Amino acid sequence: xxxxxxxxxxxxxxxxxxxxxxTQLKSSEEYWAExxxxxxxxxxxxxxxxxxxxxxxxxxxxxxxxxxxxxGKEKWFFYPVxxxxxxxxxxxxxxxxxxxxxxKIIKRSRKNIKSVKADIGGKDFNNTYKKSWxxxxxxxxxxxxxxxxxxxxxxxNTTKDMNELNRNLLASAVYNKYLENLLGKYTYLVxxxxxxxxxSDDKKTFAGLGIMLQEVEEGLLVNVVYPxxxxxxxxxxxxxxxxxxxxxPGAKKVGMxxxxxxxxxxxxx
Numbered sequence: 001x002x003x004x005x006x007x008x009x010x011x012x013x014x015x016x017x018x019x020x021x022x023t024q025l026k027s028s029e030e031y032w033a034e035x036x037x038x039x040x041x042x043x044x045x046x047x048x049x050x051x052x053x054x055x056x057x058x059x060x061x062x063x064x065x066x067x068x069x070x071x072g073k074e075k076w077f078f079y080p081v082x083x084x085x086x087x088x089x090x091x092x093x094x095x096x097x098x099x100x101x102x103x104k105i106i107k108r109s110r111k112n113i114k115s116v117k118a119d120i121g122g123k124d125f126n127n128t129y130k131k132s133w134x135x136x137x138x139x140x141x142x143x144x145x146x147x148x149x150x151x152x153x154x155x156x157n158t159t160k161d162m163n164e165l166n167r168n169l170l171a172s173a174v175y176n177k178y179l180e181n182l183l184g185k186y187t188y189l190v191x192x193x194x195x196x197x198x199x200s201d202d203k204k205t206f207a208g209l210g211i212m213l214q215e216v217e218e219g220l221l222v223n224v225v226y227p228x229x230x231x232x233x234x235x236x237x238x239x240x241x242x243x244x245x246x247x248x249p250g251a252k253k254v255g256m257x258x259x260x261x262x263x264x265x266x267x268x269x
Contacts, residue, residue: 025198035168037175042174046065046178058143062133068149072156076107094151096151172189195212211236213242218257219256221241222237222239225237
């Protein structure tokens with residue numbers, strides 16, 4: 001997907017001050033509209049085959065699909081129930097989907113969220129909610145991701161909640177929900193031009209290195225090097241992998257393999 005950056009934010013960059021010449025920033029909708037990213041890219045990950053491969057992917061698909069179902073004027077949410085309910089009623093635009101009776105779909109509201117908590121039970125709702133989906137997956141039960149995806153897109157087009165300007169932005173929100181759950185809450189896609197416009201003014205002063213990192217097995221992968229920052233001036237390039245760091249002159253070298261972004265930020269700062 002050209003023109004996009006996979007970001008694991010623990011970004012070592014802070015804007016301190018700016019002077020006269022400032023790049024005119026566009027809206028997020030405009031930046032995303034300039035990319036080639038679309039719902040076809042989302043469907044490469046939110047589909048029956050990929051989503052049923054393993055538990056973590058399955059739950060990430062669940063969260064992304066629920067975020068998709070919440071994009072329209074009528075916001076919906078689905079979750080597993082312990083006892084099958086033969087009297088469940090589904091939204092009209094989902095009527096033709098063969099939902100398992102162990103899934104319940106409700107409109108998002110404060111009142112209904114209380115009923116979700118009552119259905120799922122448990123003192124810690126978030127953990128119990130994720131555990132209930134894990135048990136659902138382990139039993140070999142399936143979710144019709146392909147059908148829900150297509151019906152949701154059709155619904156957004158019908159209600160005109162989606163248009164040419166916000167289409168790519170909405171798609172990115174669903175894709176990033178998947179990444180957030182699978183790879184961590186600081187991981188998401190962002191248009192490269194949006195980042196460059198924000199940080200490319202040579203009149204600006206920065207604290208930090210000016211790089212964006214991603215955790216990989218060998219260490220920390222440099223996804224982005226911002227213009228006019230210490231990182232760029234020192235020769236760090238996109239694609240480099242930081243394998244070790246000497247935090248202070250004379251200090252012991254610290255290996256970066258299997259380090260989390262949060263753990264490494266203070267060492268590299």
